[in-house]
Amino acid sequence: MNPSPNRLISLSQARAIVDSLGPLASEETPLTEALGRITAEPVCAAGNCPTVDSSLKDGYAVRSDDVAAATADQPVSLVITGTVVAGAATSPTVGPGTAVRIMTGATLPAGADAVLAAEFATERDRQVEVRANAHAGRNVLRAGSDVSAGEIVTTAGTVLGPGHLGLFAAAGITRLSVVRRPRIMVAAIGSELVEPGQPIGPGQVAASNLVTIRGELQRIGLETDGVLLTDQLDRLESVFAAILSSHDVLLTCGGVLDGDKDLTLRAMDRLGVQRLFHRVRIGPGKGIAMGRIGTAVIFNLPGGPPSNHVAFRQLALPGIRKLAGYPAPFTGHKTALLTETVHGTNGWTQFIYGRMLAQKDDGSRHVQPLTELPRLQAMAVADCLIELPEEIDIRTAGAPVTIWLF
Structure with a gap:
């Protein structure tokens, strides 16, 4: 049973809700267009390779x-x-x-x-x-020594690389059933925001979250639409309604707190979005909310860049991966040794931007926390997030930590 959607929940509870998402429907694609796609079902060889001895x-x-x-x-x-x-x-x-x-x-x-x-x-x-x-x-x-007709050559949930395509071609496969890629909209919300690349006036801020998130998704082969919206409740409601009728995922940036101009969740409530959770005990990123309406999934992300990025990487991106057909969305974590002491907050899962160092002769991995850099510079040079679990408020230099690689 899901916790109350308005109660502050743990990261593990939020991950469980995200992990309950199922993949989107399948579609057929020609072999020549299947690179990077994810198989929706096992793939069987259509013939022997080689066909003769x-x-x-x-x-x-x-x-x-x-x-x-x-x-x-x-x-x-x-x-x-x-x-x-x-x-x-x-x-x-x-x-x-x-x-x-x-x-x-x-x-x-x-x-x-x-x-x-x-x-x-x-x-x-x-x-x-x-x-x-x-x-x-x-x-x-021998005939069929590489592949035999009827043999399962790839299981469902496989991300297809060039080697897979070569194998399928050899096995006589011309079309594949793959998971449909989610249609994604990223909406940055705030009257103070300006389109990236436009002049930034006093008190204005470039909508950098829009660029960062779209870049993160493009890196894994997912194209997105983007829109910049001002703080007008009626306008937000009408635009969100149109987006949710044509997209599988809506990612919003900003407007998730309780200020007079934080209108994102109010617009969601007006639309009848089922809120699955709102606020998670993670720092930064606690303001994240997740909801559903019809077949669409919504992740409402905080507006501050580190909060936005951490919430996206830890919860929204795994949710999108699950919709896209990845069977295990919470992957990419390893263990490394800290180069210096870091502090967390007891009762909260804390994330710190880090940079992996060259592997030591003994095979050990070390990670450098980027705590001395300004927030946007840390985001730019980091290649991982260091996770401090709820029960830990300090990790000393040399101690092992979980890292989430980008």
């Missing part, structure tokens, strides 16, 4: 019994009856005392059960002098 070497297709006694001192002579190359429709049959010259990838001729590598043979006057044996199956790639 073939040669792994340039050399001679032989009967293993004919060359069993061949050595450098006592070579065996075989009559060459022809040549077979990769892609040839037909080839000579290998009979007793004969061999067929064969190229890498060519179909193993009937009668042959091995391929002798070219370096162990000398050819003269349509005969080949064999100086080594070749047991049955030597240098032969």
Whole structure:
């Protein structure tokens, strides 16, 4: 059972709610457009690869019994009856005392059960002098040895890389069932905000959260829409209604506290959004809220850049990953040793921007807290977040900590 949506909850409780999200519906995509997509179901091979027994070497297709006694001192002579190359429709049959010259990838001729590598043979006057044996199956790639028809080659929830696409092509697969990518809108809210790249007047602030979040999502292959909104409740309500009718995810930045101009959640309430939680015991980022309406998921993020970014990385991004089909959204954490002492707040999960250092000779990883840098500079140079759990209010230099890699 979910906790009361208006009660301050722990990070573990919030993660459990996020983890309950299911993937979006599947869709078909051509193999050539599947890079980076996530499989919605197991993928089965449509055919064998290779389709026939073939040669792994340039050399001679032989009967293993004919060359069993061949050595450098006592070579065996075989009559060459022809040549077979990769892609040839037909080839000579290998009979007793004969061999067929064969190229890498060519179909193993009937009668042959091995391929002798070219370096162990000398050819003269349509005969080949064999100086080594070749047991049955030597240098032969059996039909279906890479992939067999009907074999499951990839499970559901696999992020497809170039190697997967090559495997699928070899297995005769031309189309795939993948999880549909979520349609995402990022909305920055505040009358003081200006579009990034525009002149910033006195008292104004560039909507940097908009750029940061869209960049984070673009990095994992998810395109987003973006909009900048002022503090007008009726306008927020109407714009949010339109967004939620056309997008799977709405990420809002700002307006989640209790000030007169914090109107985001009031607009959500007007729309009938089911609030799953509001405020989590994390620092920074406690103001985050999560809700649902219809099939759409909403993450209302705080407006301060570190609070916005931490809340996004720790809860909103895993939620989007779950919708996109990743089976384990809370990944990317490791253990490292602190280079200096850090302080947290008892009863709260604290996050600190950090930078990984070169691995030591003993294999240990060390992380440097970026506590001395201004907040935006720390965000820019960090490659991880250091997590201090609720029960810890201090971690001394040299102590192990959990880090979340970017």
